[in-house]
Amino acid sequence: MSKYTIEHKNAFTLAGLGFSFQSSFDDFQGIAKEKGEFYSSIENDGSLPTLRDSAKNNLLWSVNEVYQGKPWNYLAVEPAKTIEKVTRMVEFPDSEYVIVSGTADDSQTLFDSIAGKAFGQVLDQINDYAYVGGPNGTFSQVKEDGSYYGEIWIPVIAK
Numbered sequence: 001m002s003k004y005t006i007e008h009k010n011a012f013t014l015a016g017l018g019f020s021f022q023s024s025f026d027d028f029q030g031i032a033k034e035k036g037e038f039y040s041s042i043e044n045d046g047s048l049p050t051l052r053d054s055a056k057n058n059l060l061w062s063v064n065e066v067y068q069g070k071p072w073n074y075l076a077v078e079p080a081k082t083i084e085k086v087t088r089m090v091e092f093p094d095s096e097y098v099i100v101s102g103t104a105d106d107s108q109t110l111f112d113s114i115a116g117k118a119f120g121q122v123l124d125q126i127n128d129y130a131y132v133g134g135p136n137g138t139f140s141q142v143k144e145d146g147s148y149y150g151e152i153w154i155p156v157i158a159k
Contacts, residue, residue: 002100002117002118002121002122003100003101004098004099004100004118004122004126005098005099006096006097006098006099006126006129006156007096007097007099008094008095008096008097009092009094009095009096009097009153010094011091011092011093011094012078012091012092013078013079013089013090013091013092014061014063014074014076014077014078014079014089014090014092014137015051015054015076015077015078015079015083015086015089015090016061016063016074016075016076016077016086016087016088016089016090017042017047017048017051017074017075017076017085017086017087018038018063018072018073018074018075018076018087018088019034019038019072019073019087020067020070020071020072021034021070021071021072021073022034025071031073032108032112034073035062035073035108036108038073039075039108042075047085048075050083050085051075051076051077051083051086052077054077054079054080054081054082054083055077055078055079055080056077056078056079056080057077057078058141059077059078059139059140059141060075060076060077060107060139060140060141061074061075061076061077061078061137061138061139062074062075062076062107062111062137062138062139062140063075063076063090063135063136063137063138064115064135064136064137065090065134065135065136066133067088072088074087074088074090076090076137090135090137091135092134092135092137092153092155093134093155095155095156095157096129096155096156096157096158097153097154097155097156098118098122098123098126098129098131098153098154098156099151099152099153099154100114100117100118100122100151100152101114101149101150101151101152102114102117102149102150102151103143103147103148103149103150104147104148104150105147105148106148107140107148107150109148110138110140110148110149110150111138111140111150114138114150114151114152115136115138115152118136118152118154123154126156127159128158128159129156129157129158129159130156130157130159131154131155131156132156132157134155135155136152136153136154136155137152137153138150138151138152138153139151139153
């Protein structure tokens with residue numbers, strides 16, 4: 001089983017640029033393709049650099065949530081100032097969070113890897129907490145050697 005911790009986190013809000021998935025939840029290749037296309041488009045049109053420039057820190061988050069009955073993904077930051085062009089301000093609850101960490105050569109591989117471990121292994125093994133929905137987020141940051149470190153935070157409640 002993958003290593004994890006359970007930590008209390010205060011409520012926080014992330015400013016995100018996002019899109020609603022067209023692929024089904026179990027179409028991992030389709031989801032990865034949609035994310036890649038979206039991430040490239042916001043990098044190319046300047047939206048992502050503008051979002052990063054407004055951040056309080058150097059963490060870039062990939063956030064998943066169901067909003068108005070549809071699955072959404074956002075690239076998001078913790079804002080240091082008002083951002084004019086965002087898709088949504090995503091509010092994370094004051095809660096206990098399951099946290100799974102990892103490293104990879106690029107942020108997309110990192111996001112996919114630790115999300116897979118968290119949802120495919122860890123949550124199935126935890127008996128005293130449950131994920132009941134709400135946003136979950138994975139952040140990445142570049143290490144000195146050029147690789148990426150990150151964590152996924154999944155809000156849970158005690159059973």
